[in-house]
Amino acid sequence: MQLSELSERSGVSAASVKYYLREGLLPAGTPVSARKAEYDDDHLRRLRLIRAMLSVGGMSVSQARDVLAVAEDPAFGRHERLGIAQYLLPPQVTPPDPAPDAAAHAAWTALRAEILALLRDELGWQITEFAPALDTLTRALTTLRDLGYRADVAFLQRYGEALRPIAEAEYQVIEEIPQVEEAIEATIAYTVLYEPVVLALRRLAHEDVSARLHPGTPNPGTPD
Amino acid sequence: MQLSELSERSGVSAASVKYYLREGLLPAGTPVSARKAEYDDDHLRRLRLIRAMLSVGGMSVSQARDVLAVAEDPAFGRHERLGIAQYLLPPQVTPPDPAPDAAAHAAWTALRAEILALLRDELGWQITEFAPALDTLTRALTTLRDLGYRADVAFLQRYGEALRPIAEAEYQVIEEIPQVEEAIEATIAYTVLYEPVVLALRRLAHEDVSARLHPGTPNPGTPD
Structure with a gap:
């Protein structure tokens, strides 16, 4: 499918899809011409995950990138992959700094x-x-x-x-x-x-x- | 005690104490001169409640006033008094309006x-x-x-x-x-x-x- 259809089927705006492509959260499509690329169901699934991380989970783009890096790395087991996602969800409470107090x-x-x-x-x-x-x-x-x-x-x-x-x-x-x-x-x-x-x-x-x-x-x- | 001591013992700034007096959340003290009033332990206790409603509970001043009105009205039983306080805590979710949808x-x-x-x-x-x-x-x-x-x-x-x-x-x-x-x-x-x-x-x-x-x-x- 083309980017417009990917946007429509995922409910993610075309501008956001392009932003996720630029930020490396969404892998590039298969080029079919100088200005067009084809996307598939893996892209749809990835967009659902991105939406879950950013909108539902309140993660930053760089936190989402960390989750994806672990998700794609075969060195990590399932427990670790799901755990890293949970660990990056808000609230992130910072302990008091030892220096002032x-x-x-x-x-x-x-x-x-x-x-x-x-x-x-x-x-x-x-x-x-x-x-x-x-x-x-x-x-x-x-x-x-x-x-x-x-x-x-x-x-x-x-x-x-x-x-x-x-x-x-x-x-x-x-x-x-x-x-x-x-x-x-x-x-x-x-x-x-x-x-x-x-x-x-x-x-x-x-x-x-x-x-x-x-x-x-x-x-x-x-x-x- | 005077307002300065009330502020010190409650941990609430003098400006905030004066604001709660003006808004009617805190009852006036007993006048001892044209410009001074005496406050007592009831005021201290009320300040703890005000802090709980506004800071911890995230209520507005008018919601806090509603809780106090019920708390002081002998027509209400204990279950109602505590219930109204719980009902006014956030989150307050608004159902969708029937008109647009x-x-x-x-x-x-x-x-x-x-x-x-x-x-x-x-x-x-x-x-x-x-x-x-x-x-x-x-x-x-x-x-x-x-x-x-x-x-x-x-x-x-x-x-x-x-x-x-x-x-x-x-x-x-x-x-x-x-x-x-x-x-x-x-x-x-x-x-x-x-x-x-x-x-x-x-x-x-x-x-x-x-x-x-x-x-x-x-x-x-x-x-x-």
Whole structure:
């Protein structure tokens, strides 16, 4: 197909397709004349992945390029390929710099190590020390403590135990996709797009718990 | 205490304290001279709640005023008071307008009703039809479907069942706070500040699931 058809079938504008070609995210088509090239289904699939990385996943073009480099390199296994995509998703929390505030840096490092030890030792999770989600957890607990709320590392065990069965069921869908590019695309889409689902259901569960603790009282938002 | 001490002890700048006084979020102090007023621990507690609503909860000043109006009105029970605070937290998802796109509006309304029926009938949750989290769920499933992913309403049951025990344990902390203003403050803080915790642990659980499915392969981010 020509670029115009590729644009139409993928729903990606021709200008964006040309930009991805220039940036090397999308491989060049097969030249058929001095000014025309042919594109195929691999290009369509790649455009879906690019859209997942940039729009759904919120990655930068250079992060997307990193994911593609790993996806195409036969030296990397499937676990690594999907892992690198997940590791590059926002939020990317930066630990405090040791230079201006050595105490804050040391406290961060100690708390992060405590969290990792809990997840590995108490939950038995096989996770690397490089996982950015460890920094997200460290920041969340630090913020809670700074604001004067209790935030024990031990609390995390309960959350982890409750979330593990969801994660297993979710991952089953990814595992059944044989093609790596499609699996990466699905990893990004499911990771990001189900996040509001998890958070919204947690809030609704709170409402149910509160309603049961206070039976017979009117509900929030009930019209007069 | 005077305004300067109130500012110092609360960590809220004097300019912000004056702004909250003008906007009616913070009640006036007791006048001790033409230009001075005395403030007490109720003001300190109210400033903590205001900070929770505006900074942590991301509410507007007028939304914060709505929460305070309900919090102070003896006609409202505890379930309603905490509920209205939760309902005003972001994200506030707006359903599609019926005027420009009647079909999208009808699809939204039908999907939202389907979600509410599942949560009430299959999970037995006591939730109102006004809960904004129902709109968040409707948008998430709509987005997934628009992008070509499977997003069955029935999937939500699994998430709901996994999250219910977390929500119950979390809510226990709120329930033990006798004073309503403090309970509202804690509702906002725990709801919002534990959201990244839930999402980060879900990602780490995915990594563990993937590592077990692909044993012996290197992990993402492992140095060469």
